[in-house]
Amino acid sequence: MISQTAEYALRAIVFLAGQEGMPCTTAFIAEATRTPAGYLAKVMQSLCRAGLIVSRRGLNGGFLLKKSPEELTILAIINAVDPIRRYPECPIGIPSHGRRLCPLHSRLDEAAAMVEQAFGQTTVAEMLTVAQKHKSACRFPGVRSAPS
Amino acid sequence: MISQTAEYALRAIVFLAGQEGMPCTTAFIAEATRTPAGYLAKVMQSLCRAGLIVSRRGLNGGFLLKKSPEELTILAIINAVDPIRRYPECPIGIPSHGRRLCPLHSRLDEAAAMVEQAFGQTTVAEMLTVAQKHKSACRFPGVRSAPS
Numbered sequence: 439m440i441s442q443t444a445e446y447a448l449r450a451i452v453f454l455a456g457q458e459g460m461p462c463t464t465a466f467i468a469e470a471t472r473t474p475a476g477y478l479a480k481v482m483q484s485l486c487r488a489g490l491i492v493s494r495r496g497l498n499g500g501f502l503l504k505k506s507p508e509e510l511t512i513l514a515i516i517n518a519v520d521p522i523r524r525y526p527e528c529p530i531g532i533p534s535h536g537r538r539l540c541p542l543h544s545r546l547d548e549a550a551a552m553v554e555q556a557f558g559q560t561t562v563a564e565m566l567t568v569a570q571k572h573k574s575a576c577r578f579p580g581v582r583s584a585p586s
Numbered sequence: 587m588i589s590q591t592a593e594y595a596l597r598a599i600v601f602l603a604g605q606e607g608m609p610c611t612t613a614f615i616a617e618a619t620r621t622p623a624g625y626l627a628k629v630m631q632s633l634c635r636a637g638l639i640v641s642r643r644g645l646n647g648g649f650l651l652k653k654s655p656e657e658l659t660i661l662a663i664i665n666a667v668d669p670i671r672r673y674p675e676c677p678i679g680i681p682s683h684g685r686r687l688c689p690l691h692s693r694l695d696e697a698a699a700m701v702e703q704a705f706g707q708t709t710v711a712e713m714l715t716v717a718q719k720h721k722s723a724c725r726f727p728g729v730r731s732a733p734s
Contacts (some may be wrong), residue, residue: 439587439670439698445677452690512693522587529593541713542600545660548703550587556697579661 440518446473447481451515455507455562461500488518507563513554524550595620595629599663603655609648627686629667636666650706655711661702672698
């Protein structure tokens, strides 16, 4: 339902949010979230362009969250890399339809709106709060130490 | 939220359902639903393999629905060509997670389940019923005559 790209972006952001401000390299995040490093590098660029993360150069450099986990929603992350498609007007391009969608596209748009609402109400902080309650089931696999 | 492939499959099936048993060629459906014919041909093959439509050969041949619009759901069409992804177990492959999903994947799975439920309760017949009530906004653009 969401793309692989969006899923990798979510893994990376949730992981970063758990690092308490420590910059992390792509290789480090890729290992921890079990994501292909080359693919993840492109995803991280998209997240930078969207202003969700920043890249700090130099020794001990890496990526950092730009927003706090409390204000960052799942929806914002998905929409930064592979937006949920809505149907503001007839996608078939029938002039007489315009913004009056046919029943099929109305139903698809309703479902997309429902998912947008659910993801728009879920913050990254909530993902961490639940993770702390059930550590064994929710944490990313341990990584030995911060990258140097 | 659903792929372009799934959207084209839905257009084709809803169109076929409105033809009252008249076989339609790919070219005819592509014109009516404003879908690229080459792309649609592959989608129609997938729908055939999934048993949702059948192909009748010969003069006046074409595709026909195999199931009635009343028993065919939007979910069945989407799942025939590009299934909605569920998370029966940890997609990161963390052995200790197994079927106990982390909060992120739990949330993604909940949203997928919500969409599955909505689409599973919506039949192609409903798309037609609403279309007949609001003809001007819901019908595919007119095509001159059945293909020969």
